[in-house]
Amino acid sequence: MDLLFLLDKSVIAFVAFSITLLIATYSTYAERKIAAFLQDRVGPDRAGPFGIFQPLADAGKFFFKEEIIPNTSDKFLFIIGPGIAMLTALMTSVVIPWGDTLEIAGRQVSLQVSDLNIGVLYVFGVVSLGVYGIMIGGWASNNKFSLLGAIRASSQMISYELSMGLALIALIMMTGTLSVKEIVDQQHGFWHDGWFTWNFFSQPLGFILFIVCAFAECNRTPFDLAECEAELVGGYHTEYSSMKLGFFMFAEYINMFISSAFMASLYFGGYNFPFMDDLGLSQNWITIIGTIVFFMKIFAFIFFFMWIRWTLPRFRYDQLMRLGWQYMIPLALINIFITGTVILLRQP
Amino acid sequence: MKPLSNRSVVVSDKKFTLAEGSYLPAVIKGLGITMSHFFKRPATVKYPEQQREFSEVYRGKHVLKRDENGAERCTACGLCAVSCPAEAITMVSDERKKGEEHLYREEKYAAIYEINMLRCIFCGLCEEACPKQAIFLTKEIAPANYEREDFIYGKDKLVEGVEPMKRIDISKRQDR
Numbered sequence: 448m449d450l451l452f453l454l455d456k457s458v459i460a461f462v463a464f465s466i467t468l469l470i471a472t473y474s475t476y477a478e479r480k481i482a483a484f485l486q487d488r489v490g491p492d493r494a495g496p497f498g499i500f501q502p503l504a505d506a507g508k509f510f511f512k513e514e515i516i517p518n519t520s521d522k523f524l525f526i527i528g529p530g531i532a533m534l535t536a537l538m539t540s541v542v543i544p545w546g547d548t549l550e551i552a553g554r555q556v557s558l559q560v561s562d563l564n565i566g567v568l569y570v571f572g573v574v575s576l577g578v579y580g581i582m583i584g585g586w587a588s589n590n591k592f593s594l595l596g597a598i599r600a601s602s603q604m605i606s607y608e609l610s611m612g613l614a615l616i617a618l619i620m621m622t623g624t625l626s627v628k629e630i631v632d633q634q635h636g637f638w639h640d641g642w643f644t645w646n647f648f649s650q651p652l653g654f655i656l657f658i659v660c661a662f663a664e665c666n667r668t669p670f671d672l673a674e675c676e677a678e679l680v681g682g683y684h685t686e687y688s689s690m691k692l693g694f695f696m697f698a699e700y701i702n703m704f705i706s707s708a709f710m711a712s713l714y715f716g717g718y719n720f721p722f723m724d725d726l727g728l729s730q731n732w733i734t735i736i737g738t739i740v741f742f743m744k745i746f747a748f749i750f751f752f753m754w755i756r757w758t759l760p761r762f763r764y765d766q767l768m769r770l771g772w773q774y775m776i777p778l779a780l781i782n783i784f785i786t787g788t789v790i791l792l793r794q795p
Numbered sequence: 796m797k798p799l800s801n802r803s804v805v806v807s808d809k810k811f812t813l814a815e816g817s818y819l820p821a822v823i824k825g826l827g828i829t830m831s832h833f834f835k836r837p838a839t840v841k842y843p844e845q846q847r848e849f850s851e852v853y854r855g856k857h858v859l860k861r862d863e864n865g866a867e868r869c870t871a872c873g874l875c876a877v878s879c880p881a882e883a884i885t886m887v888s889d890e891r892k893k894g895e896e897h898l899y900r901e902e903k904y905a906a907i908y909e910i911n912m913l914r915c916i917f918c919g920l921c922e923e924a925c926p927k928q929a930i931f932l933t934k935e936i937a938p939a940n941y942e943r944e945d946f947i948y949g950k951d952k953l954v955e956g957v958e959p960m961k962r963i964d965i966s967k968r969q970d971r
Contacts, residue, residue, distance in 0.1 A: 485832050488839055
């Protein structure tokens with residue numbers, strides 16, 4: 448492994464890390480603005496022009512707030528909970544291909560931190576670790592509401608992980624690979640051989656199942672039972688204050704960003720865009736435009752997340768479980784069956 | 796009974812059809828409704844810079860009027876205090892001395908006149924009760940304060956200035 452390769456990768460890792468944090472920060476602002484627009488309001492507009500410094504003000508507030516640790520709590524777990532939530536949220540961005548390869552001084556630089564050949568599996572492993580942050584946080588608080596929120600969060604995440612995995616199996620049967628980069632490369636362009644190349648058009652049911660599960664995994668409305676203010680005060684983060692609360696919230700926004708990126712790469716062609724081969728541009732330009740297009744797709748998904756949040760009310764717990772186990776999993780199995788049949792029929 | 800509006804829906808506990816059970820049509824309809832609001836003009840009034848237009852006869856902070864010579868009209872009869880449903884007004888009367896004719900219109904005047912703005916409900920009954928046309932409600936707002944004591948407005952805050960510039964126009968409330 449030569450030094451330049453290491454340098455490339457550290458630069459990409461650092462940039463991906465900073466962009467993730469920046470987008471998560473500004474997601475809080477976007478959330479408030481979009482909520483306001485959907486409710487005929489203006490939203491935060493005092494800090495800077497159009498309130499664009501609001502996230503900075505919020506962060507400052509979080510840092511200077513009094514840090515309260517309940518004396519009946521398990522202090523070590525109480526402190527480590529938000530850390531785990533943040534860590535697992537940030538770890539998933541490793542396998543996401545932010546763009547195609549750039550050619551710098553005769554070397555091919557792939558805009559991906561690491562092209563694991565089990566990328567999809569890796570994301571699943573890390574995402575299922577994410578529940579530990581919430582579970583530990585809720586348990587260590589030693590508070591009924593926190594515990595109830597944590598129980599809800601863990602049962603919900605475990606139930607929906609199943610159908611999420613099953614929805615993806617159909618996609619993996621089709622693509623024949625677990626590497627995210629290869630899945631994206633297979634969706635090159637937009638139209639090939641009389642059908643769309645993007646996986647959404649061959650797996651529409653799988654995509655709908657996946658996006659519903661992504662909402663549940665991110666603890667977003669209509670599946671935000673883990674932190675429902677109306678019933679559980681604040682759910683698993685009732686006892687948290689200061690930056691530890693900020694970490695939990697931040698982890699939620701990072702998860703939203705990462706799952707948007709994941710959906711964009713798996714189902715909506717990642718950094719591919721229509722007519723990318725007909726423009727006659729050099730490879731570097733195509734890569735740069737592709738990265739911009741990829742981020743536009745991500746932002747569209749983040750907007751969709753927020754749009755849903757300010758439209759739908761929360762599910763009841765039994766409705767959530769019934770939807771997960773009685774509808775989503777059978778549908779995912781049917782999807783696998785249909786996909787398998789089509790693959791079998793199309794074999795020469 | 797005949798429904799008053801056309802929006803009433805008959806409640807039933809029928810089972811969902813397959814399409815309804817998938818929630819998708821309702822979700823899409825809801826998304827359409829919220830998106831239509833996305834493009835509507837916000838109803839917000841950006842308060843400190845922009846102020847909502849008040850009615851000409853808005854009932855805000857009180858003013859104790861002076862007459863054309865600059866003498867206070869109030870004669871401390873106490874009718875406003877009696878009429879006040881919130882019992883917000885108190886006063887202490889005093890006798891006018893010689894040489895104070897330019898200050899007080901009548902022989903008796905209010906040495907202390909206090910309105911508790913936390914009690915006041917801005918109904919305007921004091922204004923109606925006043926036989927001397929001395930107290931009126933204005934378009935001004937009684938601002939927020941940090942201390943309870945600061946909400947008790949004395950004569951220093953209520954009586955209008957002597958100079959023509961500082962007189963407060965209450966003609967709209969007189970014309971009613």
